[in-house]
Amino acid sequence: MSPQVFLVDDDDAYRRSLRFLLESSGFNVRDFASAEAFLREYREELPGCLVLDLRMPGLSGIELQDQLRHDGVELPIIFITGHGDVPVSVQAMKGGAIDFLEKPFDDAQLMDRIREAFALDARRRAEREERERVAARLQRLTRRENEVLALLVQGYSNKEIAEKLDVSHRTVEVHRARIMHKMEAGSLAELVQAAVRFGIGGKDESTHSFG
């Protein structure tokens, strides 16, 4: 599914002009007259980015940003505003906005940002899929295999694991082979990377280190 630009601005004329500009540059644009309208229409699976006017009646841009983050929607946001001030832009950027553009802005810059946002969105979506895959695989591990995986990620050798779990070296090797298979990892490094990305072991280790 190709990414779309979700354009939210209460000023009809401006919204129409921007949509026209973006479309003439080849973007797929959907426009909304208010944040509420956008929230009604938007489905999380729709990729793209949000071009958001800061000042609007009803939900403002910043409030929409908060709302989306609260809902766990990671759609990248580019703020546009007629007149911005520093505190609001800082707040927007802290909230994870890609950029904060003041009207009238250079269209090339906006398009660069949109493309950047698309890329970011695509990357996030890919990561999320990866994470979901890893999670699905982790579901398949037994309890003992989970323990072994945790120790592996922490960098213990087979021998040390066998000692810690008070099992034979051989048993550890069997568990490890099974984990590699279930997690569809080609190497130990791949396994550790997947586990760390998902938050296994690292958290445990930090607990050890600082707890």
Place this chain on the structure above:
Amino acid sequence: MFPSGLDGAGMQRASGSRWMGRTGPMALAYSVVFIGVVAALLTWQAQERLHGFSAVQRELAAGAVSGAVSQIGVRVSELNRSVRILAVEEAPRLRRLASGAGDAGDLAALRRRVQAFFPEVFAFTLVDGFGDILIDSGHDLVGDVCRLDIADFVLHGHQQVLRLHPHPLGSHFDVMVPVPGRPGAQELVFFISLSPESLTRVLADAQPPGHRLVLVTEGAGGQAVVDVSAQSWRAAEEPVEIIPAAQWVRALYQAPVPGTAWILADLPEAGLFEEERERVWSETAVLMVGVVLAAGLMMVWSWRTERRRMSAERLLRDSHATLSAVVEAMADGVYLKDRAGHYRLVNEAYARSLGRSRSALLGRTDMEVLDPETAERNRSVEHWVMRSGRVDMREEPADGDRTVLGTRAPVYNDAGQVAGVVGVRQDVTELKQAEEVLRRHQLELAHVDRLSIIGELATGLAHELNQPLGAVVNYAKASLKLVRQGTPDRQRLEQVLEETVNQAMRGSEIVRKTREFVRKGQPHFVCTDLEELVRQAAGFAASELRARKVSMEIVATEVGIQVRCDRIQLEQVLLNLIFNALEAMEEAQLVPRRLRLTITRSGRNACILVADSGPGLDRAQCARVFEPFYTTRREGTGMGLAICRTIVEAHGGHIDVQCRGELGGAVFEVSLPLEETCDEEMPRESTGLSGR
């Protein structure tokens, strides 16, 4: 017609003289003269009465005396005749007795005859021609006096003079007659002594009351000796009653009694005149006292009346003098004209303002002292004032670029008819200049206020302006792209360019309105649809409202409510009120935030209500909210509402506040005079003081 003395000359006269102090002494003098005249009259009348009295008494006395004299005369002649008859009848016997031939019987017979003739006989005597006594009735009466009388009688040819003879046994008088006989016979004189009792009776009968009739003989030294009076006659033993000459002159009347030595006199009783005088004078005195009292009362009464009149007069004069002084002291010109336009009163300031003397104005009309144009204008205004009975105030040009406020009011006479016009000319040049300065300052202040409003609106305005600008840029870039692609969709391109123009116009409109709003210039009053104006002002604040998440509604209860106003100033008022509402709601952190602008009509006023959903105002805030420099906001200057009030009042309206209104917060109400004749030309300024 006019209040007395209200002409210039009269005023001076009244204020210059003080004749009123003389009235008292004058009245006193009049009274004294009056009393004097009355006293003289009364005295004269008393004298007259006394004179009359004394004349009456004199007449009475004369009558009494004359009467008595004649009665006594009659009596005497009767006696005389009786004695003569007796003497004739008894002559033989008398001669007999005289010759000594008679006897005791003759004497007794004689005695009986005499007593029969004269009941009051005292004695009778017969003497010879030499005075020798021949017969004495026995009383031994004959003394020296008798002898003198007898001698007188004989010598003077039997002419008897009646006189009283005092005698120890009683006074008496003698009636003498010769005894007739043959010629050559011895001369005999017979006389009868009579008691004066009958004379006393005559006097008593004739004597009027208060008078005393006396028979007197002349004594030595001009003194009168009373012989017989109504009460008594002189007896030998009695002391002689002597009337001294000084007293004698008081005799009212006296007349000699013929045939006697007596004078019959009327002596008034001692108290007669004194009593009368006393009576008259006491009556006069009573009258006098009465007159003096009456005069005194009259004087007191007239003095009090006079005093009242004088104090009233003084009051009048004082108030008049005060009024004159006030009128004179006024720096403003004051004049009074009658119906025909003649000056009846002018003060110095007025005369000076026309460059003329007072006397050159009094009695003249404007036609005679002013240029025809001004005079005609004055006359027409005065006619209007007198006809309508209303007061006219207008500004009029004066010499040297000065401005005068002329006030004219009708003057009424006692009958309530218009008698003329009173006018005051006040030089208001400095006032006007001060007003102008104040007006300029207010304009400056209002301008500063507008600048600060624009400052507050800056963010919103920038946003507002960037929308069309951004749109223009977007359209232009898109057009560029289309053109660069080589084969632009012509229809699309036209559409885009049209949009571009629209947005550019939109942007310039915002700039124009903003510039207009901060424009510094003279107010320009035009007929304005209030709803349209409210919508425009609200439009200014629209982005600000969005930013603050305030929902606004504009309600007009009827269409076409119009006022005459300076649009900018009225928008400024509305923006101030809107900002106040926004601030109030912002600080109170209440949601939802609502703002309602209502355009309505209330009687002859058009009203704009600005209501918010803020916390409202407490009583103290409510009371002070229009004061300059009063603010509840941290950053407010406190001038906004004060300026609003100045602006609204300059529009002939007023601004008011309800502490808590329809939406829970304060409601500000701007009332302006409704304009119903928008199509007409602006009416001419009648007073010019509003100036705006």
